[in-house]
Each structure stands twice: as C-alpha cells, then as structure tokens.
Amino acid sequence: MKERIERLKKLTYIPQNEIAWLIEQAELAVKQREIIEENKRQQEVTVHQFRQAQKDIQHLSGDRKRYKQALEKIITNLNFAITVAQNELEGDVK
Template structure:
C-alpha cells in the first residue's frame, strides 16, 4: 500500500482507477476509525460497570457484616430471654 501511495504522489494526473482505489482506502479508514471509537466507548462503559460492581460488592459486604452482627445480638438476647424464662419456670415449679 505504501508503494502505491508513493507512486500516486509522483503522478500529476491520477487515473480514474487510482482515484477509486484512494476513495476505497479512505472509506475503509473511516470505517476502521469508527470501529476503534466504538470499541473505546464500549471499553469505557465496561470499565465503568466493573467499577460500579466493585462498589456494590463492597457496599453489600458491609451490609452483610452489619446484618450478621445484628442477628448475633438478637440471638444472644433471645438466648438470654429463654434462659430467664426457663429459670422462672423452674422457680415456679418448686
């Protein structure tokens, strides 16, 4: 392709066939540039989605930890309440 471009640069008159080739190359270049730009855009979207997913995971992990701690407190309180109730029942039975 470089050779063909160099040959065209030297011509003062460019034949129709060569002009058609130049137009075709220009169109291909434009299409390739559009594809590259779309790929970059999709990559940016993917990176944004990945970062958002990371934030969501961190947030959910924090929520999970808080829920677990709250549940452990509830279980501890229920265990204590059950023990107190059992002691009262045993005291009433005596």
C-alpha cells in the same frame, strides 16, 4: 500500500482507477476509525459497569456483615431471655 501511495504522489495526473482506489482506502480508514471509536466507547462502558459492580459488592458485603452482627445480638438476647424464663419457671415449680 505505502509503495502505491508514494507512486501516486509523484504523478501529475492520477488515473480514474487510482482515484477510485484512493477513495476506497479513505472510506475504509473512516470505517476503521469508527469501529475503533465504538470499541473504545464499549470498553469504557464495560469498565464503568465493572467498577460499579465492585462498589455494589463492597456495599453488599458491608450490609451482610452488619446484618450478621445484628442477628448475633438478637440470638444472644433471645438465649438470655430463654434462660431467664427457664429460671423463673424453675423458681415457680419449687
């Protein structure tokens, strides 16, 4: 392709078929550029979605940890309440 372009640069008159080839090459270059730009845009969207998913996972992990701690406190309090109730029942039975 480079050789053909160099040969065309040297010509003072460019035949119609060569002009058609040049136009075709220019159109292909434009299409390729559009495809590359679309791929870059899609890549940026994917990266953004991935980063957002990472943030969501971190947030959910933090929520899970807080819920687990709260549930452990509730279980501890319930166990204490059961022990107190059992002691009271034992005291009433005696």
